[in-house]
Amino acid sequence: MPELPEVEAVRRGLEDRLVGKSLTEVRVREPRLRRPVPPLSPWVGRRLLRVERRGKYLLWRFDEGTLLVHLGMSGHFAFAAPEVPPGRHDHVDFLFEENLLRYTDPRRFGLILPLDAAAERALEARLGLEPWDARLTPALARERVQERRRAIKEVLLAGDVVVGAGNIYACEALFHAGIHPDRPAGTLGEEDWARLLAALRAVFEAAIAAGGTTLRDHRTVEGKGGEYRDRLAVYGREGEPCPRCAAPVRRVLQGGRSTFFCPVCQSPGRAAW
Incomplete structure (x- = not known):
């Protein structure tokens, strides 16, 4: 399962390519992950402001709302050329203007979920401090x-x-x-x-x-x-x-x-x- 360095490496790659761009299309081919992927069509048209990491979770902060992403045991993101057909385990495509981001997860243990304020408070309540947090003495x-x-x-x-x-x-x-x-x-x-x-x-x-x-x-x-x-x-x-x-x-x-x-x-x- 990806740990902090792997998730941070992914975060930096996403931020470099996607921040400031609008989500123009989402294609969910397989919604059955650890929890079912909810309808993501309402997110189309929203602009990605930043990509944060909290522990081993990714938080995609849009101008309206936040998506929580956890890579599970075998999940990963990769940029793909639009003409490349999806493989067997390519479950979700996110199109950010000219950038096609593909989510692949053979074991389907990842998460892609909207994160409201109550859910974020619950997440924070069970997580410890970040390694570089000045409070962690x-x-x-x-x-x-x-x-x-x-x-x-x-x-x-x-x-x-x-x-x-x-x-x-x-x-x-x-x-x-x-x-x-x-x-x-x-x-x-x-x-x-x-x-x-x-x-x-x-x-x-x-x-x-x-x-x-x-x-x-x-x-x-x-x-x-x-x-x-x-x-x-x-x-x-x-x-x-x-x-x-x-x-x-x-x-x-x-x-x-x-x-x-x-x-x-x-x-x-x-x-x-």
Whole structure:
């Protein structure tokens, strides 16, 4: 599933090509996504003012209303030439003047929905802060989790403290912060959170610059794969040497998902490096 860097890469691509343009046509060939795509004909004629990202969601801000988009597990956007016929999994076409934007989603787990004020408030209520939000201090993060016994990796995935980290970047940030993924979140002190937040921001920034990480489905709107895969320190590298200490990277299951870590650099008893 796309994480913050992949969604941000898509956002920037959409903003570069579409902001200021009017939606001139929408073609919905398959409305059965995670939730049915509602009629979008009322949006024709509206002008796109900006494309925002909140966590892993895209918010298309028009001069009248907002569309919420979530890419799900396999969704992606790509610009296409008008003469190119849609493929089997090309479910929705958005025509913004001369730009044809095609939504493709083989597993049909994405979302395209109008977002009214009440729904946006509900979304905000369940999302944590953005990684670069000035309010997200180590002290605040520690306060929000001080009673939790849940593993820190699972807290990062939940996204109610800081948004954007899925399996890939949670593993990577915890490695760079020297924190064991199974450590109870409530045991992290402010120094731990300072390292972890700094690691999250650094990993996100590097991944955004690389266009994200492509393991299977992610593509930018220009059809390019994300290049951060070649820079992953531990994710997907079970049995390979840790880039810091050369110990074999381990994989365990947490909440039914694979977690990759270095048993030496992220040892619970190891002092921070």
